[in-house]
Amino acid sequence: MIPVRFKGNEKDVVQKLCGDLLKRKPSQKNKNEYKRNLIRINEWCQKHIIIDGKSLSFGEVVKADFETLTKIVSILERENIPDDDKDFLIDYLYKERFSDKKYRLEFMDSLGITVCPYCNRNFVNSTKERTMCQFDHFFNKNKYPLLAVSFYNLIPVCSSCNHAKGENEIKYSPHDKKYKTNDLVNFDFSIIGMDYLFNDKDLKIELDGDKDFNQNIKAMMLDEVYQLHTDVVQECIKKTMIFNPDYLDYLCTEYKDLFDSKEELYKLVFGNYIDEESFGKRPLAKLMHDIYEDLFDIYYGEKFE
Structure with missing residues (x-):
């Protein structure tokens, strides 16, 4: 991945x-x-x-x-x-x-x-x-x-x-330079109960991989283990509702001496790295990046960047 x-x-x-x-x-x-x-x-x-x-x-x-x-x-x-x-x-x-x-x-x-x-x-x-x-x-x-x-x-x-x-064969190697993470797999979520803001079990995490990467997903049981992190998706939803684009622009201006870039502010506010090159620095960075991308489009019709 x-x-x-x-x-x-x-x-x-x-x-x-x-x-x-x-x-x-x-x-x-x-x-x-x-x-x-x-x-x-x-x-x-x-x-x-x-x-x-x-x-x-x-x-x-x-x-x-x-x-x-x-x-x-x-x-x-x-x-x-x-x-x-x-x-x-x-x-x-x-x-x-x-x-x-x-x-x-x-x-x-x-x-x-x-x-x-x-x-x-x-x-x-x-x-x-x-x-x-x-x-x-x-x-x-x-x-x-x-x-x-x-x-x-x-x-x-x-x-x-x-x-x-174990000894299962998989298709994608992290050493293979032909691929980028965002080309191989993307995370999404579905709402399976309307109490999702307070009960994270009303959310389901979905992985959409290309045909080769699906073999990795199956071997590592990623579909199953990622369901442990629906609480993270719930937090992403709440943060998106609080930190709208206008509020983020205000924070960038008000605290410009604290941050070298807008990306640094996003890392603080949203709790993870947002650029693909840094996904390997913190757990769940890819998940959170993809979920925030969806949420910013759903709530504000804007890109998460």
Whole structure:
């Protein structure tokens, strides 16, 4: 639902992450065995992973963007890496390296997201001591062990989404740059009882996804879990009734020294970010943005912006 992007200079960030991933840990006992594993996997990649006439090294597979990963998957469907290398890829490179507190924090900090990109409901941010997320492999690591540590195959998600998805396949990856959130899904609400201003159970949240994203909605049970947030929709309705466009313009003028922009005022008044690029900063940002868009049109015939 919410895009995942590496911060800053993406190429440099990914290069550093790759170097830190592959370098030998000081506590590792059998350094020569580690090197043999890497050399063998790298040679296999260079022989079998050929994209647009170019052989890819294992490091290039680790750094491959999502579009390239889809091409690698097509190759792995025909000829996967030998089972002998699966344990090293999954049990050492993935499980041990990504359970390392320092490396997990480095990886999460490079993304800069604070909310689960699958549901936009739960925090997945890091503290100085630990990360709050789990990692989902968009392309299943057991089916495609070569991609177990490919950065654009790893999605930091909440435990609820990771459990719900399991090994189910879904269509949309947050690393896929072809899509924007607003193109994939939109929230709406329906009134199912006329006491909705005082009883949020008289409201129902609806998700309208495109044909591909509906598979994500079903896998993560988003239709069901979002019904927990009808109270948020109720609050949105009441705030819309109070903070009409004229009142908002008055607040912008009266308190112009408090806010750098109208967007900052909206964030304070309506309790969340309203621009698509910031949906990953707070839970339920996408829901609230869409509901306010509908409400401003219903009540005032104006856009929410």
